[in-house]
Amino acid sequence: MTDRIRISVDAMGGDNGPRIVFHGASLALKERKNTSFVFHGREEELKPLLDEFPTLKPVSAIRHCDTVIAMDEKPSQALRKGRGNSSMWAALQSVKDGEADVCISGGNTGALMAMATMCLRPIDGISRPGIAAIWPTLRSDIIVLDVGATIGADAQQLVDFSILGAALARALFDDDQPTVGLLNVGTEEVKGLDSIKDAARLLSAASGAGFRYHGFVEGDDIGKGTVDVVVTEGFVGNIALKTAEGTARQVGTYVRNALTANLMSRVGALFAGQALDALRRKLDPRTVNGGVFLGLNGIVIKSHGGTDEIGYKSALGLAYEMARSHLIDKIDEGLRRFPVKPAEPEQTQPEAKPA
Amino acid sequence: MTDRIRISVDAMGGDNGPRIVFHGASLALKERKNTSFVFHGREEELKPLLDEFPTLKPVSAIRHCDTVIAMDEKPSQALRKGRGNSSMWAALQSVKDGEADVCISGGNTGALMAMATMCLRPIDGISRPGIAAIWPTLRSDIIVLDVGATIGADAQQLVDFSILGAALARALFDDDQPTVGLLNVGTEEVKGLDSIKDAARLLSAASGAGFRYHGFVEGDDIGKGTVDVVVTEGFVGNIALKTAEGTARQVGTYVRNALTANLMSRVGALFAGQALDALRRKLDPRTVNGGVFLGLNGIVIKSHGGTDEIGYKSALGLAYEMARSHLIDKIDEGLRRFPVKPAEPEQTQPEAKPA
Numbered sequence: 001m002t003d004r005i006r007i008s009v010d011a012m013g014g015d016n017g018p019r020i021v022f023h024g025a026s027l028a029l030k031e032r033k034n035t036s037f038v039f040h041g042r043e044e045e046l047k048p049l050l051d052e053f054p055t056l057k058p059v060s061a062i063r064h065c066d067t068v069i070a071m072d073e074k075p076s077q078a079l080r081k082g083r084g085n086s087s088m089w090a091a092l093q094s095v096k097d098g099e100a101d102v103c104i105s106g107g108n109t110g111a112l113m114a115m116a117t118m119c120l121r122p123i124d125g126i127s128r129p130g131i132a133a134i135w136p137t138l139r140s141d142i143i144v145l146d147v148g149a150t151i152g153a154d155a156q157q158l159v160d161f162s163i164l165g166a167a168l169a170r171a172l173f174d175d176d177q178p179t180v181g182l183l184n185v186g187t188e189e190v191k192g193l194d195s196i197k198d199a200a201r202l203l204s205a206a207s208g209a210g211f212r213y214h215g216f217v218e219g220d221d222i223g224k225g226t227v228d229v230v231v232t233e234g235f236v237g238n239i240a241l242k243t244a245e246g247t248a249r250q251v252g253t254y255v256r257n258a259l260t261a262n263l264m265s266r267v268g269a270l271f272a273g274q275a276l277d278a279l280r281r282k283l284d285p286r287t288v289n290g291g292v293f294l295g296l297n298g299i300v301i302k303s304h305g306g307t308d309e310i311g312y313k314s315a316l317g318l319a320y321e322m323a324r325s326h327l328i329d330k331i332d333e334g335l336r337r338f339p340v341k342p343a344e345p346e347q348t349q350p351e352a353k354p355a
Numbered sequence: 356m357t358d359r360i361r362i363s364v365d366a367m368g369g370d371n372g373p374r375i376v377f378h379g380a381s382l383a384l385k386e387r388k389n390t391s392f393v394f395h396g397r398e399e400e401l402k403p404l405l406d407e408f409p410t411l412k413p414v415s416a417i418r419h420c421d422t423v424i425a426m427d428e429k430p431s432q433a434l435r436k437g438r439g440n441s442s443m444w445a446a447l448q449s450v451k452d453g454e455a456d457v458c459i460s461g462g463n464t465g466a467l468m469a470m471a472t473m474c475l476r477p478i479d480g481i482s483r484p485g486i487a488a489i490w491p492t493l494r495s496d497i498i499v500l501d502v503g504a505t506i507g508a509d510a511q512q513l514v515d516f517s518i519l520g521a522a523l524a525r526a527l528f529d530d531d532q533p534t535v536g537l538l539n540v541g542t543e544e545v546k547g548l549d550s551i552k553d554a555a556r557l558l559s560a561a562s563g564a565g566f567r568y569h570g571f572v573e574g575d576d577i578g579k580g581t582v583d584v585v586v587t588e589g590f591v592g593n594i595a596l597k598t599a600e601g602t603a604r605q606v607g608t609y610v611r612n613a614l615t616a617n618l619m620s621r622v623g624a625l626f627a628g629q630a631l632d633a634l635r636r637k638l639d640p641r642t643v644n645g646g647v648f649l650g651l652n653g654i655v656i657k658s659h660g661g662t663d664e665i666g667y668k669s670a671l672g673l674a675y676e677m678a679r680s681h682l683i684d685k686i687d688e689g690l691r692r693f694p695v696k697p698a699e700p701e702q703t704q705p706e707a708k709p710a
Contacts, residue, residue: 138605148540151548185503185593193506193590219597223605232594235548238540239591240598242574247602250493250578251638255610258634259627268627272613275620279613283606 008100013107024312078111129295139225153233155198166211178228181217286311363455368462379667433466484650494580503593510553521566533583536572641666
């Protein structure tokens with residue numbers, strides 16, 4: 001594919017200001033030449049910054065808007081204040097209008113999810129979008145969702161997340177039948193919540209329709225990479241993600257302390273310098289940055305708000321890959337392949353249980 | 356304190372048979388001389404094993420019972436089969452009868468919790484027991500509960516877990532006012548489940564009554580050691596614990612691979628050998644082994660079923676410390692100090708909402 005990938009950027013989102021956004025974009029462009037950018041935000045702030053990155057300038061446009069959503073605004077406040085006129089909304093609107101292939105923001109997650117849902121709308125047949133994390137494991141990268149879009153999920157929503165996650169896995173990992181596991185406590189059939197047990201029944205029946213259902217997985221299966229897609233509701237997924245981040249940082253600190261503990265270990269660290277540098281890069285949380293909003297009519301990537309230009313570059317790379325691999329088509333295909341889900345025209349009965 | 360600590364052992368519990376139990380006990384005795392043991396299980400199996408450990412023999416007794424609970428039996432099955440006559444039940448009964456100060460089992464967690472609840476009964480004022488994990492962090496060890504006794508918890512149960520966890524922290528860490536945090540997604544007041552928000556209100560009002568309420572904490576606060584006690588319901592706690600275990604193993608593997616990646620890194624690892632050995636011990640999951648059952652009229656320690664003699668020794672050490680520090684008295688004191696909880700005699704109204 002040689003078409004240019006057009007990325008719509010909420011340049012005002014994030015804790016560290018728009019400078020790291022442009023810096024990150026210039027780095028991303030170096031790695032993926034056929035990218036163009038539309039930056040949304042306050043022109044008077046953004047124009048001088050774009051001037052600092054001459055390579056970026058020919059493939060970039062700036063769209064002015066005054067309103068900026070603060071990192072601590074509640075989603076409802078953000079919608080009232082910024083619907084239609086904020087940099088966040090405008091960045092999403094570019095995707096809706098077909099002007100860009102993918103939208104990225106480092107802003108307030110709750111506000112971004114609320115605006116994205118309102119602007120791009122959920123895909124037909126999906127009641128609620130989820131946020132997917134690309135999670136490095138001992139085997140390869142895997143997908144974990146939902147990591148915090150919403151709290152709680154019934155069986156059908158867990159099935160939706162499975163379809164969405166499997167589509168993302170097919171797009172990212174080039175595997176036609178990725179494995180899907182439901183996160184649970186204990187792998188015995190008897191354990192767990194009813195919603196998870198019901199979802200397991202639905203997924204067992206549908207295994208083969210764009211994914212293979214593996215069964216229940218436990219928390220330690222994530223790091224092992226037991227399955228390609230780990231499905232859970234947003235509260236548990238968010239706690240798991242942050243706990244793993246905390247543990248990785250903790251063990252990283254132990255290693256650093258051990259290798260500076262005494263003269264001998266410092267000499268050892270010198271010898272092992274190259275291998276340890278590779279390890280440091282591997283454990284650098286900036287190398288895997290970006291949550292993928294799944295289930296909307298358009299691709300939205302959420303960068304970590306507190307990241308720097310390196311992290312932002314990673315998130316832009318993820319955005320690029322999502323657009324390049326036609327994620328939305330893969331999801332659409334996934335929904336058509338999944339037999340449990342009744343096709344729209346056959347749905348004659350009114351829904352008995354609204355979500 | 357010079358009194359002997361008497362440990363009641365379910366010698367038949369665990370994946371690896373009773374041999375590692377006796378071996379672990381002989382190692383534990385070396386570290387803590389004033390310990391005595393009552394081993395419950397099949398005498399014909401246990402007697403020859405005890406003969407193998409001559410130092411253990413003078414401080415040990417064997418109590419015969421025929422029935423053994425299998426690792427995969429459902430709690431209800433286990434109760435039907437083993438109530439009164441299994442090694443697991445007999446080990447608990449020893450504590451109930453005052454013959455031992457603490458009970459330990461490496462058996463089936465669900466069965467042990469069901470039997471412990473039936474045999475020892477919940478403490479007055481506590482509706483459900485929880486399982487607490489001692490969690491190593493960058494600051495010091497902390498306590499996380501519930502890590503899987505039951506799924507779901509209402510606000511009052513989260514408050515109960517806070518009182519129980521704070522009592523354990525006072526017993527273990529010798530701090531009269533340990534800090535308590537509620538595990539949540541995001542630290543903003545707006546987020547999270549209603550049960551957690553309600554518990555936060557109750558705990559804010561009671562801060563100072565045997566603990567200081569810190570507020571909400573996120574998953575990455577666990578590894579940082581932001582608070583002494585992290586409170587959550589059993590499903591989330593279990594996922595967090597296993598996810599952290601998986602991540603620690605994953606990062607440990609990365610480090611091992613980095614230090615054997617090439618000749619230079621292998622030379623480096625030789626130099627740093629001593630520091631890396633210390634790191635290995637720090638990351639060894641066997642050094643922190645044992646969940647503490649909290650909220651019952653007696654102390655019960657659950658050892659990991661798949662551990663070896665080193666892990667079993669650690670669990671016995673934990674059992675010893677729990678008994679030595681008079682955990683049950685500390686919990687009793689915590690319940691009396693906590694003002695939100697109405698004292699028993701004043702509870703004249705019938706309970707509106709049974710748990």
